[in-house]
Amino acid sequence: MTIEAAPVEARLQALCELSAQVRDLMDATALTDVQEPELTAVTAMLAEATARLRAVTRDTPRPFEIGPDGSLRHLGNAVTGGANPHALPLVVERDGAAVHARLSFRPMHEGPPGSVHGGISAMILDHLLGQAAAAAGAAGMTASLTVHYRKPVPYGTPLLARAEHVRAEGRKSWSEGQITALDGTPLVEATGLFITPTGWTTHPAPLP
Numbered sequence: 078m079t080i081e082a083a084p085v086e087a088r089l090q091a092l093c094e095l096s097a098q099v100r101d102l103m104d105a106t107a108l109t110d111v112q113e114p115e116l117t118a119v120t121a122m123l124a125e126a127t128a129r130l131r132a133v134t135r136d137t138p139r140p141f142e143i144g145p146d147g148s149l150r151h152l153g154n155a156v157t158g159g160a161n162p163h164a165l166p167l168v169v170e171r172d173g174a175a176v177h178a179r180l181s182f183r184p185m186h187e188g189p190p191g192s193v194h195g196g197i198s199a200m201i202l203d204h205l206l207g208q209a210a211a212a213a214g215a216a217g218m219t220a221s222l223t224v225h226y227r228k229p230v231p232y233g234t235p236l237l238a239r240a241e242h243v244r245a246e247g248r249k250s251w252s253e254g255q256i257t258a259l260d261g262t263p264l265v266e267a268t269g270l271f272i273t274p275t276g277w278t279t280h281p282a283p284l285p
């Protein structure tokens with residue numbers, strides 16, 4: 078006897094597969110050198126696909142929800158959300174008091190020619206620092222983020238990102254982290270201040 082996944086999960090998996098395809102499409106778009114008639118033809122195909130997806134829409138991307146394995150997930154998140162084409166998506170793992178993730182940026186993240194845009198690496202660190210604060214029981218909104226860019230960040234290369242919660246004072250907590258090459262060479266370092274909004278202590282609200 079086979080047990081089928083709940084239909085809602087099958088739909089979410091299909092949504093994540095669609096998002097992965099759109100990521101591929103974005104990279105292909107950033108790198109394509111096909112000629113103008115082909116560009117025009119593909120644009121028309123995509124306009125048709127967009128209209129099909131808009132046949133039924135929701136007001137906001139997928140919210141925080143409990144996944145089948147019991148963990149909290151946010152498929153609509155711009156950094157970790159499998160159902161958000163903007164996300165890498167980053168798969169964050171807990172490592173004691175720290176969090177870490179393997180990541181590989183893509184050509185669509187180009188900033189200076191041949192390397193990743195600084196805002197993109199800052200966004201990844203912002204999220205990871207925030208997850209470190211959350212892992213320490215101090216989930217909050219980013220109040221400030223300080224970033225030091227040590228070396229250009231390559232795309233298409235496996236890298237590591239890591240963050241840890243370093244101290245707390247009332248509703249304020251600080252995390253620090255870095256993106257490094259696999260050999261540990263620091264590429265980008267960041268520190269962040271996260272503040273737990275007052276409402277969250279009695280009425281927890283999801284992060285953006």
Ligand SMILES: CCCCCCCCCCCCCCCC(=O)SCCNC(=O)CCNC(=O)[C@H](O)C(C)(C)COP(=O)(O)OP(=O)(O)OC[C@H]1O[C@@H](n2cnc3c(N)ncnc32)[C@H](O)[C@@H]1OP(=O)(O)O
Nearest residue numbers: 203204207208211216218219220221272274275281282283
């Ligand atoms: C159920 C949900 C759980 C989910 C669990 C899963 C978690 C999964 C993790 C995901 C991780 C995502 C990580 C990315 C997270 C974003 O991307 S968040 C988006 C970007 N950030 C924002 O939009 C924040 C916008 N700002 C705000 O909402 C509010 O200004 C804040 C930050 C909540 C603070 O508001 P507030 O609580 O009213 O602050 P306030 O009472 O005025 O000040 C409190 C203290 O903080 C200081 N302070 C306030 N703002 C600042 C500032 N900007 N700089 C320095 N100090 C400040 C004040 O001076 C004051 O200090 P003291 O006088 O107490 O010493």
